[in-house]
Amino acid sequence: MRAADSLGFALGSLRGGRVRTWLMLLAMSIGVASVVVLTSLGEGARRYVVNEFAALGTNLLIMLPGRSETKGGPPPLLGETPRDLTLQDALTLLRSPHIRRIAPLTVGNAPVSHGSLSREVTILGSTADLFPIRHFEVAQGRPLPPMDPERGAPVAVLGATVRHELFGNKRALGAWIRIADRRFRVIGVLTDEGESLGQDLGEMVIIPVATAQSLFNAPSLFRVLIEATSLEAMGLAERDARQLIRLRHDGEDDVTLITQDAILATFNKILRALTYTVGGIGAISLLVAGILIMNVMLIAVSQRTAEIGLMKALGAPRAQVLRLFLVESTLLALAGSLAGLLLSVLGILLLRYLFPSFPVVPPPWAPLAAVAVASGSGLLFGLLPARRAAALDPVLALSGR
Amino acid sequence: MIELRDVSREFQVGDECVHALRHVDLTIHAGEYVAIMGPSGSGKSTLLNILGLLDRPNAGSYRLAGVETTTLDEEQRAQLRQQQIGFVFQAFHLVPRLTAAENIELPMMLAAVEPDERRHRVDEVLQAMGLSDRAHHRPDQLSGGQRQRVAIGRAIVMRPGLLLADEPTGNLDQHSGQEVIEVLEKLNNQGITLLMVTHDPGLGRRARRTIHMLDGAVEQGR
Numbered sequence: 297m298r299a300a301d302s303l304g305f306a307l308g309s310l311r312g313g314r315v316r317t318w319l320m321l322l323a324m325s326i327g328v329a330s331v332v333v334l335t336s337l338g339e340g341a342r343r344y345v346v347n348e349f350a351a352l353g354t355n356l357l358i359m360l361p362g363r364s365e366t367k368g369g370p371p372p373l374l375g376e377t378p379r380d381l382t383l384q385d386a387l388t389l390l391r392s393p394h395i396r397r398i399a400p401l402t403v404g405n406a407p408v409s410h411g412s413l414s415r416e417v418t419i420l421g422s423t424a425d426l427f428p429i430r431h432f433e434v435a436q437g438r439p440l441p442p443m444d445p446e447r448g449a450p451v452a453v454l455g456a457t458v459r460h461e462l463f464g465n466k467r468a469l470g471a472w473i474r475i476a477d478r479r480f481r482v483i484g485v486l487t488d489e490g491e492s493l494g495q496d497l498g499e500m501v502i503i504p505v506a507t508a509q510s511l512f513n514a515p516s517l518f519r520v521l522i523e524a525t526s527l528e529a530m531g532l533a534e535r536d537a538r539q540l541i542r543l544r545h546d547g548e549d550d551v552t553l554i555t556q557d558a559i560l561a562t563f564n565k566i567l568r569a570l571t572y573t574v575g576g577i578g579a580i581s582l583l584v585a586g587i588l589i590m591n592v593m594l595i596a597v598s599q600r601t602a603e604i605g606l607m608k609a610l611g612a613p614r615a616q617v618l619r620l621f622l623v624e625s626t627l628l629a630l631a632g633s634l635a636g637l638l639l640s641v642l643g644i645l646l647l648r649y650l651f652p653s654f655p656v657v658p659p660p661w662a663p664l665a666a667v668a669v670a671s672g673s674g675l676l677f678g679l680l681p682a683r684r685a686a687a688l689d690p691v692l693a694l695s696g697r
Numbered sequence: 698m699i700e701l702r703d704v705s706r707e708f709q710v711g712d713e714c715v716h717a718l719r720h721v722d723l724t725i726h727a728g729e730y731v732a733i734m735g736p737s738g739s740g741k742s743t744l745l746n747i748l749g750l751l752d753r754p755n756a757g758s759y760r761l762a763g764v765e766t767t768t769l770d771e772e773q774r775a776q777l778r779q780q781q782i783g784f785v786f787q788a789f790h791l792v793p794r795l796t797a798a799e800n801i802e803l804p805m806m807l808a809a810v811e812p813d814e815r816r817h818r819v820d821e822v823l824q825a826m827g828l829s830d831r832a833h834h835r836p837d838q839l840s841g842g843q844r845q846r847v848a849i850g851r852a853i854v855m856r857p858g859l860l861l862a863d864e865p866t867g868n869l870d871q872h873s874g875q876e877v878i879e880v881l882e883k884l885n886n887q888g889i890t891l892l893m894v895t896h897d898p899g900l901g902r903r904a905r906r907t908i909h910m911l912d913g914a915v916e917q918g919r
Contacts, residue, residue, distance in 0.1 A: 301806045312794035606790045609751060610804045610851075611779025613772045690751045694790060 297616055306624040309600075316592045317628065320585075324632020324670055325639050327585035331578030331666040332640035336658040337647070338571030343655045345563045349556050355396075356429070357522040357534055359386075359541075360552040379550050380516035383446060383505060385541055389522060392536035394529040399426035400445065400505050401519040404512040406476045408501055410462040417458055418500050419475060421508020429523050432497070437469045437484030440504060448507030452480040456488040457498030475501065476511060530555060571659065579669055585632070586673030593625055593681035597688075604685050605693025614686040621682030622675060629674020633667040698858065698890050699725040699748060704757030706743050717743040718754065719913040725892070727858065730885045732904035733894045740913040741894045742863065748892065749782055749861045750774045762858060779808050783852030783889075785881075787864035789844045791836040791851075797843075798823065798832040801850045808855065822850040826880065842873030849880055853889070860884065862893040866900065878903070 310317045361381035386400040402421035407414050424442040426432065432439070439453060452473065459468050459482075468482050486497060509515065524533035534553050541551050597604070604617060640658070647656045706718040717740045725731055733741050746752035747759065750766060753774075759766045762781060766774065791800050798819050805815045823829045826846040836844055845865060852860055862881060866874030878900065885891040893904065901907050909916045 297807055298809050301809070305806070308794060602788075602790055603792055606792070607803075607807065608775070609749070609778065609784050610807055611775050611855075612807045613775035615772075616807065691746050694751075694786060 302623050306627055320589050320592055320628050321632045323585040323588045325636035327582035328633040328636025328666045328670050329639035330581050332658050332662050333643045334574035334578045335571050335662040336644055336656050338574050339659040340654055340656040342567035349560045355524040355527055356556050358554045359520040379545050386520045388540050389537050394525055394533040396523045396525045397425040399429050399521040400517045402508040403518045409474045413462050420502045421505040429521050433487045434484040435487040446506050448504050450480045451483045453484040453502040455486050455498040455500040459485045582669050586677040590677035597681045597685045601693045604688050605690040608690035618682045618686040621685050622678050625674045625678025629671045633670035698727040700760040702758040704754045706754050716913050721915050727890055730891045730905045732901040732907045734901045735910035739910040741910050745894050750778050781857050783857040783860045785848055785852050785862040785865045787867040789848045793836055796833045796835055797847045800847055801854050804855050822854050826850045841869045842876050845877045859890045
């Protein structure tokens with residue numbers, strides 16, 4: 297039998313049993329679509345986290361006051377209060393040749409008002425270097441001016457949302473606002489960058505670090521962002537930073553340093569495992585679809601007993617009957633997986649439409665793997681019914697017993 | 698054409714052993730017109746199945762066109778069936794989703810005949826069966842007589858030497874049955890060997906040779 301004829305005949309018999317064909321196509325396409333969409337979600341989550349960290353800045357080290365590390369041994373007899381991480385500590389870090397720049401951070405909440413409008417927002421105290429380190433851009437005006445970090449100035453850069461809520465369509469640059477009980481001049485407005493690690497950049501006001509410290513009466517810094525000179529120098533920068541702080545803190549190693557790479561690598565690993573897991577869950581639905589194909593093909597064999605007997609009487613050997621049924625189930629699986637791919641494209645577009653900031657992208661291996669598993673299960677689960685068909689005794693098959 | 702020597706066929710039904718054929722000897726020459734008659738359960742169908750290579754005997758020898766068939770494997774018997782034997786069934790056994798022309802084409806498709814040649818031969822057979830205007834009708838759009846003529850067309854499209862008909866008029870009315878018999882007899886006149894199993898004594902009388910079967914054994918008449 298010619299290949300084209302086998303194909304045509306299988307297509308013909310699929311068209312013949314319309315309900316069962318559609319049922320199986322539906323099952324197969326849902327299976328394939330669920331694999332692709334689920335893995336896309338996992339991959340999307342991974343990319344989302346990676347992007348977030350990239351937005352955090354490159355070659356970045358984050359220094360926190362206090363030591364948080366799980367160590368063995370008995371707890372200390374006397375309660376250890378972490379030493380403050382002061383502005384002077386932060387500025388000392390610049391002595392290391394491997395550290396390009398630093399941005400000390402002080403964070404607090406305070407009411408910000410202009411005229412009769414008032415709002416409670418996050419106040420970020422920092423220096424001019426914060427802007428290049430965190431890739432903040434100003435839409436209007438200018439960022440914090442470079443100046444002696446230990447001296448304050450009554451200037452503020454507003455987040456886009458804060459600007460909008462306080463000023464509406466009026467001009468904000470040059471205007472005076474009140475933060476708590478002090479007056480500040482607005483010198484810049486941040487671009488509307490959306491979210492960064494869950495914190496809305498729009499809902500923020502940035503002021504010089506010394507001013508913020510006196511405003512909140514907090515001598516300790518919240519964090520110090522440290523930018524190394526290069527990716528290779530990260531290790532050296534970390535070592536230098538630790539050493540410089542220890543010298544200032546009476547030999548005590550009481551700060552915590554986090555590299556974004558370490559966090560990123562962990563997240564990456566977790567999320568990749570998650571992607572494989574949801575992919576596996578999707579694959580189970582493919583397996584179910586495969587079993588459905590087997591069931592429906594078995595029904596088809598018993599419904600078409602007379603036809604199979606006839607084919608044998610007309611001189612079709614076992615191998616040919618086997619092949620015809622396998623072609624049929626493989627065609628079904630292939631058509632089902634194509635429909636499934638289409639369905640998953642629709643699903644992904646819908647997800648992108650619903651969550652524009654979440655990058656839903658299928659990992660490149662997912663569609664291939666889904667189609668391969670689908671055709672594989674079509675072939676595998678088609679085998680049993682096909683063998684049963686091929687083994688039918690033509691005499692019994694034709695007599696309809 | 699056909700030589701059966703001491704052929705036996707037994708079936709195991711539960712604990713009982715049923716002898717469907719007992720030591721049958723039978724010779725049929727090319728071009729003969731033979732009716733096989735007998736009460737039900739006498740082994741007519743078993744004989745026909747063995748002659749059609751759908752079933753194999755437990756003992757004995759069956760030579761078809763000079764070839765010993767009992768030693769052939771399934772593949773070789775399928776090949777022989779394809780080339781040498783045409784079947785006509787009581788229940789027609791047309792594929793319901795295929796048109797008359799496609800049903801007739803089916804054996805050639807299974808035998809991998811070239812499409813051009815297939816179309817040519819299907820036209821020829823449709824014409825011979827008087828079904829040219831019914832080529833694109835499906836079986837459910839045809840009358841009983843027309844269906845059986847499509848089935849005969851399918852049986853002869855591979856130009857076999859032997860045509861086996863199992864009660865070909867059993868599901869037809871008087872008139873259609875007459876029509877079908879005339880078609881079969883015409884084919885026999887053109888040289889095909891025709892073997893027909895029937896209950897109808899009238900049909901049996903029309904055959905040039907009648908074989909009576911009883912309890913798995915052949916009593917040859919005339």
